Amino acid sequence: MDSPIINNIFSCIKLNQENERAIYLQLSDEILILIKRGQLTTGQKLPSTRDVASLLKINRITVAKAFEELQMQGWLQSFVGRGTFVSSHIPEFEPKKLQNEAITKAQKIAGFLLNEKQYLFNSYFVPTAEFHLDDGYPDPKLAPLKELYRAYRNQLTRSGLYYKFGSYGSPDGSGVYKEAISHYLNETRGLKTTFKNVLSVRGTLMGINLVCTALINPGDVVVSGIPGWQRAEHNFVHAKAEHIGIPIDEYGLIVDELRKICKRKKVRMVYVTPHHHYPTTVSLRIDRRLELLRLANEYGFIIFEDDYDFDFHYNHRPLLPLASADENGMVIYCGSFSKSFSPAFRMGYLAASENVIKHLTNVRILLDRQGDHVLDNAMADLLNDGTVQRYLRKTLTIYEERRNHFCNLLYSELGNAVNFSIPDGGMTVWTEFEKSINLESLAQKAYNKGLYFSDGKLHTYPTYNANGIRLGFASSNKEDLTKSVDILKGLI
The missing domain is CATH 3.40.640.10 (Type I PLP-dependent aspartate aminotransferase-like (Major domain))
Known part of the structure; x- marks a missing residue:
């Protein structure tokens, strides 16, 4: 190999035979990183395919395919009788240290400004708790x-x-x-x-x-x-x-x-x-x-x-x-x-x-x-x-039974801690808790015990705070509703 410096650079390339990505593509990725780092500069002559293959202990055809891939993308140029070079059409890159190859600055922060203030913050949460008193969702087990x-x-x-x-x-x-x-x-x-x-x-x-x-x-x-x-x-x-x-x-x-x-x-x-x-x-x-x-x-x-x-x-x-x-x-x-x-x-x-x-x-x-x-x-x-x-007629009866069961539990198990009216319809019970109960803290403690429900912040306004939340009953069977109320009872 002509240059010991280039020899040292290419010797640092690591290829993973067990990776699903083809070896020639892995090699082209690594060479491209060297170019972007500034370690291979514009007009720099690359080692021959034979030398790279010998150094990395891979097939020469694999190296040739990697070079061809980068030529097609415009990063390399090849001349008969002279060899392969970093393209003269790309600008000089300032040398940069990439501390973590998997997470670069560009993946975290865009280079352009965002008008984030134009949008109010829209929070969302995807719960994974075993039990749930959600915002009023149906039971997918019943859906056709x-x-x-x-x-x-x-x-x-x-x-x-x-x-x-x-x-x-x-x-x-x-x-x-x-x-x-x-x-x-x-x-x-x-x-x-x-x-x-x-x-x-x-x-x-x-x-x-x-x-x-x-x-x-x-x-x-x-x-x-x-x-x-x-x-x-x-x-x-x-x-x-x-x-x-x-x-x-x-x-x-x-x-x-x-x-x-x-x-x-x-x-x-x-x-x-x-x-x-x-x-x-x-x-x-x-x-x-x-x-x-x-x-x-x-x-x-x-x-x-x-x-x-x-x-x-x-x-x-x-x-x-x-x-x-x-x-x-x-x-x-x-x-x-x-x-x-x-x-x-x-x-x-x-x-x-x-x-x-x-x-x-x-x-x-x-x-x-x-x-x-x-x-x-x-x-x-x-x-x-x-x-x-037909599906709606069937589920109407089931959801009504779950509503009645859930409301009976709220009344008998949570006593004076909650205030609610049995809803004529829908899939939730609007439940107002005693003012001394911190709903945000209660929701977090319940989630730690495997029960999800809202912390009530979405229903709070400068002119309105009933310390209330929607407790959904439709998506849970009677046994799960009983366990959910048991968790609540143990926390209040």
Whole structure:
């Protein structure tokens, strides 16, 4: 080898025969690192393939392939009769010490500025505890997963594959899915829609974000109840809207407060969860429902109706949505299958006037060319053959039994430490703890013992702090609910 320095540099190269990455690619990676470190400089002649092979005890053809790889990328140049050189077209690199090859500065911190202050901090936590009193999730063990798998597989084997997989479809969603959703909403919720009134989205959050992007301008007034859903509120703030919170009582949104705001300000949108208010689960009373619709007609604001768990009401039939009584196209209705199937399945829909759907579709295409038409079509099959309806009837009975069991446990085991009302529907019990109990500390101690529940910070506002949390019962069987309450009892 011509240079003892180059000899020493190449002798430091380590190759792993057991690594899944091919040896020639490992070698090309190592040579590239030497170039970027400045140890091999622009115009530097490399040892011959024979010499490198001898030094590293590998096949000469392997070295040749590594050199060819770097030549194709432009890092090396080869000249007949002269040899292989570091390309003269790359700039000089200043020598740098890489303390850890696996974690470089570029992997940790970008070289450009981030406008992080433009977004409020959106925390999330993925629990791994054995027991859980969650935010109101369904039990995936009860979901018709086999039927969904079968329907999805059928989509992959039926005719017309080019139109399913060979090109893009409509950005507003699969026509079959939109037809099925329209029929489903008309039959179960009393809406009066056609497929032209439906837009497929990947869940409620996407629907809220899309509406904020398409219909809310900076400075617009958006009103919602306090306490409320922080994810929705952050979307309002990001849209640079003026967000105004109004109180919630045992009958839902206090619509009289909304009327006062309308007299002072031009309200653009009101966000409501009238069937079971998030987080307190109370239902919006009929007189307030009618007054909310009347105010929307009088003052011209949008009602965004988030009906996140319509299908689960235990004491009587579910209250029909505001959208079912909307005669002037003031309501944008949003629903999803996250609460009936699983949060893992991102399937939802918006229902609104045709011109609204067209406008939202035009904006949606900039964010997501189209949804998952294959999954949507599979869900349409389950709606059309009655699988979803049968599943909901079965789980309604099971979830009601779990609600009753859980509420009995809270009453008998936790005594005066908690205050709650048995919810008419939904999958959670809004539970207020004694003020002396620190929920953040309690949640951490419970998690250490294998039980997850919220620490309540998401439901705390400058003007509201009931020391309350949502304790979900639907995703746990009776035995697990009993063990969960036992853990809580031992900590309080």
